[in-house]
Amino acid sequence: MKPTLWAGLLGIVVVLFATSLLVGSAALDPATSLRGLVGQGDDAAAITMREIRLPRAILGVLVGASLALSGAALQGFLRNPLAEPGVIGVSSSASLGAVVVFYSGVAGVSVFALPAGALLGALVAVVVLLVIASGNTTTLTLILAGVGLSSLAAAFTALALNLSPNPFASYEIIFWLLGSLKDRSMAHVWVCLPLMAVGTLLILACGSALDALSLGEESAASLGIDVARTRLMLVGGVALCVGAGTSVTGAIGFVGLVVPHLIRPLTDCMPGRLLLPSALGGAALLLAADIVARLPWFGNELNVGVLTALIGAPFFLWLVIRSRREGF
């Protein structure tokens, strides 16, 4: 990868991270913000900076990076520009897990109940996918299994909404499904960081295998790639990354779809060498979207998941139209 691309992406992430720390509903000037961040100055500034804005910015980086990394890995593995973490059904299953926790009322017991439910949902999806993917099946099977899982999760989520005992609970469920980085704490960061770290390592270890897979599975195998093992590592890595992210922020869609497409033309298009730049790009995109979402547009903060869907869904449709016209 070109050093200029690294430097450029890293620079954008750093600038957006700093901006994310400086923008918010509490009116703090940059100097006060900085003092608050290092634990000096008045208590209010310190609390705002260290307990509200810092975890929010860190989660923006972590979740954005892991979503885009997962998207780049899936697109490379499936040789399909429409692949997205949502495709393998982990996002929706994680959301379902969160909804179940909400619906059952366990959410009140502990702050970790909700993340635990989402993680459990992601895990169930992974196990089902592992069972299907560990057989010698084609990539099409994997996609179809993902579509099936997504639909099932959506159906159960709708059922939960249907049966919801009071309007307030439905409101909370919907709010969760839209995805947001708001009001997260450092505890949330510590919940998802180790899982994402393991998932990221699993995905990055598949880099050269993904390069070889751009020639198809048989050619990759003839180049010494263990395609079955790569499939397992990717499904596991993506599930960990997406499940951990969704467990903390709710479903944030389309980051994993859009970012690899924006970054790919800047690289040599090799799927393996697209992984790290995509992670950086994802961090930048989610930080930027979260900054825009928290500006007082309609008096209310927007949910960042709504914003990414508003950008991502038309992009998805455009990709479909383009691929119909000229093939992938």
Added chain:
Amino acid sequence: MSIAAIDIHVQLSGRRVLTGASIRVETGTVVGLLGPNGAGKSTLIRALSGHLAATGQVLVNEMPLESLSRARRARLIAYLPQQRVIGWPVKVRDIVDLGRMPWRTWGVGPIENDRVICREAMELMDVVHLADRPANALSGGEQARVLTARAIAQDTPVLLADEPASGLDPAHQIAMMAGFRKIAASGRAVLVSLHDLTLAARWCDRLAILHDGRTVGGGAPAEVMVPEVLGGVFGIAARVETDSCGLIVSPVGLARDAGP
């Protein structure tokens, strides 16, 4: 170095595709694998490359294929599938460079030796002028040459190519076969499946014939290109002549109503 398959049987989704196929390719030779559609040519090549569960024995240099590790196989056998897959707008030079993957040390980029080998492979398949073009935007014939260059760049003692010449213009078909002869002469064993009998007769050292899942006969082109085989296996009649450079096989009609 040689590669040999002995009495291979393969069953694919209940259908017996191979029922006793044997073949042997010695170093320094180009062997053409011929047979009608559905005779099992691709299946035999996949069995030889180790990508298929098959009963029978595949020997690489007299060692059983299954005793070799994945990494070792990739340094012994290059395999060019019939289906041409290029996933992304990757440059031709990067596609060809993928052939060097089995020889790479982890984390180390291309060294001078890799560049030389890739360059030679691209020259052999006449794709040097395409080096910086995105490979998935090329024509079918150009893609076939790029992918063949990729397999040649793997620089293995054995090269298995499944219908590499289909879709190529006549000049590039001939150039490709000449290229195979050249790498065979440099000490490799090359197995090529073909449909073009004329091309096979003229450019292969030996021919193997697959008919209904078994290998029937085989040998030098002049021994194979006889009316019994041409009629019995392929169902055609052909004019067979010899000139100073070798055999000329020219199909003239179906076996039943030979001649136009």
